Amino acid sequence: GNSVTQMEGPVTLSEEAFLTINCTYTATGYPSLFWYVQYPGEGLQLLLKATKADDKGSNKGFEATYRKETTSFHLEKGSVQVSDSAVYFCALNVRSQGNLIFGKGTKLSVKP
Amino acid sequence: EAGVTQFPSHSVIEKGQTVTLRCDPISGHDNLYWYRRVMGKEIKFLLHFVKESKQDESGMPNNRFLAERTGGTYSTLKVQPAELEDSGVYFCASSPLQGGPYEQYFGPGTRLTVT
Numbered sequence: 001g002n003s004v005t006q007m008e009g010p011v012t013l014s015e016e017a018f019l020t021i022n023c024t025y026t027a028t029g030y031p032s033l034f035w036y037v038q039y040p041g042e043g044l045q046l047l048l049k050a051t052k053a054d055d056k057g058s059n060k061g062f063e064a065t066y067r068k069e070t071t072s073f074h075l076e077k078g079s080v081q082v083s084d085s086a087v088y089f090c091a092l093n094v095r096s097q098g099n100l101i102f103g104k105g106t107k108l109s110v111k112p
Numbered sequence: 113e114a115g116v117t118q119f120p121s122h123s124v125i126e127k128g129q130t131v132t133l134r135c136d137p138i139s140g141h142d143n144l145y146w147y148r149r150v151m152g153k154e155i156k157f158l159l160h161f162v163k164e165s166k167q168d169e170s171g172m173p174n175n176r177f178l179a180e181r182t183g184g185t186y187s188t189l190k191v192q193p194a195e196l197e198d199s200g201v202y203f204c205a206s207s208p209l210q211g212g213p214y215e216q217y218f219g220p221g222t223r224l225t226v227t
Contacts, residue, residue: 044218099145099157
């Protein structure tokens with residue numbers, strides 16, 4: 001079946017540190033891949049997406065590249081800020097109008 | 113433009129009681145999805161409406177859960193009778209019907225606690 005596995009948290013970093021959150025997937029067909037973020041007290045927001053192999057999604061300094069050969073979509077940011085503290089979810093869908101399949105989420109805390 | 117709204121934000125009920133959650137999607141979005149996150153676990157899909165029709169309800173856990181979307185606008189999710197394992201955060205999301213893959217816009221969620 002289709003599934004997403006992301007690194008367990010919580011992750012605690014100092015401001016300006018480099019961030020990587022690993023995400024791998026299993027899917028039939030050609031999924032679209034997403035990173036969603038949930039800031040404290042808010043709903044999920046789309047952070048970035050990629051719809052085909054080798055696409056790079058980017059937003060707010062975050063990047064992730066759709067790697068079909070390794071079935072991965074790792075999230076990276078070169079220099080995190082305190083305001084990046086949130087829970088990050090990797091997700092996929094295999095039909096453009098279909099439901100999302102999520103990983104368990106990774107809680108990131110950034111200390112000043 | 114108003115986002116997806118959900119009501120209530122929190123609900124605490126006793127086992128055996130009934131609770132109804134409401135979701136108002138973004139105006140004009142024909143796709144409406146319900147998801148649930150049980151503590152510490154992944155967000156899981158419950159069902160998908162296209163307008164007023166149930167497109168996919170494969171994620172509904174059992175017949176204690178009833179979802180409706182009369183008129184193709186807002187949706188309700190009723191849990192009757194509630195059990196302890198129903199506790200969690202219930203998210204609603206919406207997206208346009210044409211084209212894709214579109215971003216699904218999520219509401220803030222309803223935190224349900226069954227005691």
